[in-house]
Structure formats: structure tokens, C-alpha cells
Amino acid sequence: MDTVSQPSAPASAQPSTPSGSVALPAPAAPPSIHVRAAITWLAIFPLVAIGMITSAPLMENWHPIFRAMALTMVVVPTAVYVVLPRLFAGYGFLARRWVIRR
Helix, strand or coil: CCCCCCCCCCCCCCCECCCCCECCCCCCCCCCHHHHHHHHHHHHHHHHHHHHHHHCCCCCCCCHHHHHHHHHHHHHHHHHHHHHHHHHHHHHHHHHHHHHHC
């Protein structure tokens, strides 16, 4: 009885681990506290500026505490759930490109 040998798998361009899975590059280090502060400011400042300008006619007669409360009720969730994840993703992309170019 003849046995047909199976062709071997082509060699992959990426190194593999002993278990056979492909080794991924090490993740970039998390941003420093200073970078996180700068990215957070980049998210918050424009949102507050736009919010103050657009809400001024509506809240002209409101007490300043209530104006601040209403503005932060919109700005903080928008920054945390929409803007900051995108800014940190952009920073991560740029950080990985910088590491690859080194």
C-alpha cells in the first residue's frame, strides 16, 4: 500500500512559538501620565469651549453652578466614551509607527 506524503506548510514570515502559534510583537508601553494629561486636555478643552458657546443663549439666566452642572453632564460622557478612546487609539497608532521606524 502506497502512502502519499502531505506537502509541508509554507514557512511563515513571522516567527512561531513552541506551541505553534504566531508570535506577535510586544505591545507598546502605555502612555506616560504626562501624555495622558495632554490627551485628556485635548479632548476636554474643545468640548467645553464649544459647549459654552452653544449653550450660552439657553443658559444665560441660569446660576453658574447649574450652567457648569449641565455642561459637564454633556462634556464628560462625550469625552470619556467618544473622544478619548479615539485620541488614545490615534496615539497608539503613532507610537507603534514610531517604534517600528526606530
